[in-house]
Amino acid sequence: xxxxxxxxxxxxxxxxxxxxxxxxxxxxxxxxxxxxxxxxxxxxxxxxxxxxxxxxxxxxxxxxxxxxxxxxxxxxxxxxxxxxxxxxxxxxxxxxxxxxxxxxxxxxxxxxxxxxxxxxxxxxxxxxxxxxxxxxxxxxxxxxxxxxxxxxxxxxxxxxxxxxxxxxx
Amino acid sequence: xxxxxxxxxxxxxxxxxxxxxxxxxxxxxxxxxxxxxxxxxxxxxxxxxxxxxxxxxxxxxxxxxxxxxxxxxxxxxxxxxxxxxxxxxxxxxxxxxxxxxxxxxxxxxxxxxxxxxxxxxxxxxxxxxxxxxxxxxxxxxxxxxxxxxxxxxxxxxxxxxxxxxxxxxxxxxxxxxxxxxxxxxxxxxxxxxxxxxxxxxxxxxxxxxxxxxxxxxxxxxxxxxxxxxxxxxxxxxxxxxxxxxxxxxxxxxxxxxxxxxxxxxxxxxxxxxxxxxxxxxxxxxxxxxxxxxxxxxxxxxxxxxxxxxxxxxxxxxxxxxxxxxxxxxxxxxxxxxxxxxxxxxxxxxxxxxxxxxxxxxxxxxxxxxxxxxxxxxxxxxxxxxxxxxxxxxxxxxxxxxxxxxxxxxxxxxxxxxxxxxxxxxxxxxx
Numbered sequence: 231x232x233x234x235x236x237x238x239x240x241x242x243x244x245x246x247x248x249x250x251x252x253x254x255x256x257x258x259x260x261x262x263x264x265x266x267x268x269x270x271x272x273x274x275x276x277x278x279x280x281x282x283x284x285x286x287x288x289x290x291x292x293x294x295x296x297x298x299x300x301x302x303x304x305x306x307x308x309x310x311x312x313x314x315x316x317x318x319x320x321x322x323x324x325x326x327x328x329x330x331x332x333x334x335x336x337x338x339x340x341x342x343x344x345x346x347x348x349x350x351x352x353x354x355x356x357x358x359x360x361x362x363x364x365x366x367x368x369x370x371x372x373x374x375x376x377x378x379x380x381x382x383x384x385x386x387x388x389x390x391x392x393x394x395x396x397x398x399x
Numbered sequence: 400x401x402x403x404x405x406x407x408x409x410x411x412x413x414x415x416x417x418x419x420x421x422x423x424x425x426x427x428x429x430x431x432x433x434x435x436x437x438x439x440x441x442x443x444x445x446x447x448x449x450x451x452x453x454x455x456x457x458x459x460x461x462x463x464x465x466x467x468x469x470x471x472x473x474x475x476x477x478x479x480x481x482x483x484x485x486x487x488x489x490x491x492x493x494x495x496x497x498x499x500x501x502x503x504x505x506x507x508x509x510x511x512x513x514x515x516x517x518x519x520x521x522x523x524x525x526x527x528x529x530x531x532x533x534x535x536x537x538x539x540x541x542x543x544x545x546x547x548x549x550x551x552x553x554x555x556x557x558x559x560x561x562x563x564x565x566x567x568x569x570x571x572x573x574x575x576x577x578x579x580x581x582x583x584x585x586x587x588x589x590x591x592x593x594x595x596x597x598x599x600x601x602x603x604x605x606x607x608x609x610x611x612x613x614x615x616x617x618x619x620x621x622x623x624x625x626x627x628x629x630x631x632x633x634x635x636x637x638x639x640x641x642x643x644x645x646x647x648x649x650x651x652x653x654x655x656x657x658x659x660x661x662x663x664x665x666x667x668x669x670x671x672x673x674x675x676x677x678x679x680x681x682x683x684x685x686x687x688x689x690x691x692x693x694x695x696x697x698x699x700x701x702x703x704x705x706x707x708x709x710x711x712x713x714x715x716x717x718x719x720x721x722x723x724x725x726x727x728x729x730x731x732x733x734x735x736x737x738x739x740x741x742x743x744x745x746x747x748x749x750x751x752x753x754x755x756x757x758x759x760x761x762x763x764x765x766x767x768x769x770x771x772x773x774x775x776x777x778x779x780x781x782x783x784x785x786x787x788x789x790x791x792x793x794x795x796x797x798x799x800x801x802x803x804x805x806x807x808x809x810x811x812x813x814x815x816x817x818x819x820x821x822x823x824x825x826x827x828x829x
Contacts (some may be wrong), residue, residue, distance in 0.1 A: 255765045274677050282762040284756030293554040298681030372780065397807065 255283075255317040256283050261301055263309045263330065272313050273297035278323065279315070286390055292368040293322055293388040298359045300384055307331060308381065318387075321370070325385040332378040340366070340374075406445045406461045406598035409436045413457035418784035423452035425669045425694075426548070430797070431787040441754060444544035445599035446669070446694045447703040452468035460595045460704055461602075463614030468503055471587030471613070473579060476504040477568055480511055481593040481699045482618055482650035483719065484712035486629075491719070492646075499591070501628035501637070502621060503655055503772035507636065508571045508588075511645030512728045518644070518657040519734035520560050520743045525660050525688050527806035533679065533687035534558045536654060541596035541694040542672060543749070550676050551751030554742050558689075560743045561606060563648070564590060564597070568611035590615040593702025594695065606745035617704035643730040651698030663689040713825040757799065767799045774798055779810040 245300070259272040277294045297313070304311040310331030316323040333339050340361045361383075366372040369386035378381040421427075428442035429449060436449070436458065476499045483492045496507040525534060530569035535556045537543050546553050560643030568588045576583040577724045582611040591600055592615040601610040664687060666675045672692050678684055695701035697709030705712065723784025735745065751825050757771070758764040774795040782790035786807040788797055806812050 252763060255768070270678060270683075273681050277677075277680070279768070281754075282757050282768060283761060284759065287551045287751065287753070293683050298678075298683065317761075319761065330627060 234283040251318040251320070253316045255315075255316060256317045259315070261304045261311045261313055261326075261328075263307070263311075263328075264307060265305055269302055269305050270298055272301050276313075278313055280317075283317065285322070288392065289322070289388050289390050293324070296365040296368045296386055296388070297324060299365045300324070300386075303361050303384075304328050304330075311381075312373075320391065321387050321389045323387045325383065325387065327381065327383045329381045332380055333374075333376040333382055334378050336374060336376055400777045404603060404604065405438065405440060405443050406595040407438060407443065407447065407449060408459050408461050409438065409456045411435050411460060413455050415455055415457070417455070418452060418787070418789070419452045420449035420458060421789045422647060422782075422784050423448050424789065425498075425673075426545070427789050427793050429789070430803075431784075441752075442456075442548065443466075444541050444548065444694075445596045446541040446545075447595035448669070448694075450595065451703045460598055462598065462617050462620060462761040463589055465503065467614055468587060468589070472581055472585040473506075473575065474501075474587040474589065475575070476500075476589055476591055476616075477510060477564060477571075477573060478507065478591040479564075479593050479597070479613065479618070479699060479702075480514065480646055480716075481702060481705060481712065482591050483646065484506050484649050484700050484715045485618060485622060485678070485705065485707045486626075487715065487724075488718060490629055491635070491638065492641055493638040494629050494633070495625070496636040496638075497632065497634045498625050498629035501632060502624055504589070508567060509641055510563045510567040511648070512640050513567040513646040514645035514654075515569075515642040515657060515727060515729045516647075516655060516734055516737070516741065517560055517563045517566065519729055519731055520738050521558055521654075521689065522659045523735050523738050524558060524560060531555050532685045534692050536689070536691045537606065537749075538562055538648070538654060538691070539596065539693045539695075539699075540600035540605070541594075542692045542701045544596070544599075544752075545672065545694070546676070547605070547749070547752040550680055551753060552680055553676060554749055556679070556743055557749060559606075559745050561745055562600075563613050563645075565604070565607060566743065573613055577652070584763070587610065587613045589613060591618055591621065592616070593618050593699050593705045595703065596694065605749045606747060608747055619704045619706055622706045641723075643720050643723040644727050646716060646720050646723075649699050650713050651691070651696070651701075653692050653698065653716075655689065658689070659687045660688050662687055663691065665698075666690060666692040667698065669694050756794075771795045774805065777805070777811065778808055783809075785809045 259275065273294055276297055277290055280290050281382055304326065308328035311326050311328035314325045340362050365384065365386055370389045371387040374382065375382045414435050416431050416573060418431050420436050421429040421431055425446060425448055426442045426444055428439040430437050436711065450460065476497065483495055486495065496509065499507045531723065533556065535553060535558065537557050543643065572583050572586050575586050588611065590597060590612050598615045601612045601615055604610045642739060644657040647656050651663040651667045655665055667674050672694065697713060697753065700712035701709035708713065756764055757767040776791060778791040778795060780791050784790065786794050787808065788794040788803065794803055794808060
C-alpha cells in the first residue's frame, strides 16, 4: 500500500462559486518529465490563449508565473503530467496531475527555500525552493495532494479581477 | 505612397502582392489584399523587417526630405553612432561629422558621450531600484513597442531613463536657442538613423509628450553624398567630445559593456527577444539586474537602413574603440547628481497598448476561439500565405473577426471547385 499524504491549503476564496463555476472552455496540455527543451511551452500557450480571450493582463501574469513553476516542477521531478486548463466565468483553474515520485512531506515542500533540486537543476536557474510557495502566492486558491511513488496533483485558481474578486467583468 | 502614422510605407506602384513581407513580419501585421501589402497600424512595431524582406523596393521608410531643412533657421544633424561604423579605418568620426556639415546642416552633434552618461545613470538607477527584476533597456524603440503590445506586464521592468538621442537633442536645442537667440522651434534637429523604429519614435514618442528631434534621414539615403563630401574635403571636425565607451552602443552588447554592473545580458534578434521575454513574464530571469535587447540581431549596426552591413560595421566600431582607447568622458558624480535632478527621467508614462482580444465578452470570445479551432482543422496548415495572411492560423483569426473568408484559401477553393465539377459530372451521367 502506498502511504497517502495529502494536504489541502486554501486561501479564503473571494467568491466561493468562482472555483466551482461552470467550465466555459477546457483544454489539456501534456508535459513530459525531463523535457527541458520544451520547458515553459505549456505556460506560453496558455498565456496566448487567455490573451485572445481577453483576460486582464494582471491575471494572466499571475497565472503564467504559477503555470511556469508548476510546469518546471513536472519537468524536474515527475515522469509526465496532464495540465488541465478550465476557463470559468470569472476565473481560470489549472489542475496538473503528474505521475511520478510524489512528495513525501508536503508541508516541508511548501516552505520557502526548501528544495530537493540537484546541482544541475540549480545551475539552470531552477530549484531555489520557490516553486510550490510561488504558485500559492500568485494564485487566489491553491490545493495540493500527493501520494509517494504515484504522483502529485496541484490545482490553483486565478480570478480575472484579482484576489479581492473585484467587479464583474 | 499610402500615408499612415508609422515609419514603414508601402508603394502601390511597386508592390506586386507577393507575400514575402507578410510572412516575415514578426507581429503578423501585414496582409496582402488585392495584390497590395496592407500594414495593420495596431500591430506594427516599426521594426523594418518587411523592408528587408521585400524584393521589389516597395516598402520604404518615411524619412525627412531635404526640403524639411528649409523650414528651420538653424539645422543640426544628430548622427546615430552606427553612421561612424559605415566607414573603414581611413575615415574617423571627425571626418564623418565634417562631411555631414557639407550636406547642408549648420552643425553636427555627437551623442556618444550621452550614451556613456546614460550607461552611468542606468548603473546608478539599478543600484537604487527595488525591482521588479530584471530591468529592461528602452534603447531599441521596436523592443519598447513589442513590450507595449505583447508584454504589457513588463512595463514596470523598463528602465525609466530617456534615450541618449532624445536627451542630447533636448540639451543641444536648449543651449543653441539661448546662444543664437532663437526660439527652440526655429532649430531643426535631424537624426541620421540606422532603422525605421527610431523614425517612428520621433513621430510618436513613448515617455515623452513630443520628440526633441524634428525628423530623420536614413544612413542609406545620405551615404553616397556623404562619402563624396568626405572624399572631396579632407577636413575634420573636433572629436574631443566623442566618448570611446559610448561608441560601443552601436553594437548589441555595447550598452552593458559600458556599465559597471555585470549581472546583465544582451538579447539579440527578435526570436531571442520573444524567448527571453516569455520567460521573464513567467517569473524567470529574476536573478538578473538588467537586459539590453535589440530587434536587430547585431544591435543598431544591423539596422535595415545601413550600408556596411552588421559584420563590417561591428569590425569598424571595434577597431575604432581600440584605436581610441577605453577612455571615459563622463564623471560619475556628475551623472549621479543629474539623476537626482531628474535630468534623465521620462516626461510621460509608458502605457500598454493592448491588442484586441477575439471579443469583449468572454463567452463570445470562447465561441470565436472554438470557431477558429474548427476552421484551422479545415485549413491545409501549409502556411503558404497565398490567401494574404502569413499563415493558416492567422487566416482563421481573420475569418472569425470578419476580415477574411474561408474561400480566400486556394486549397479550400480548389476542393470546392473539384466537388462542384464532380457533382456536375455526376448529374450528367445520371
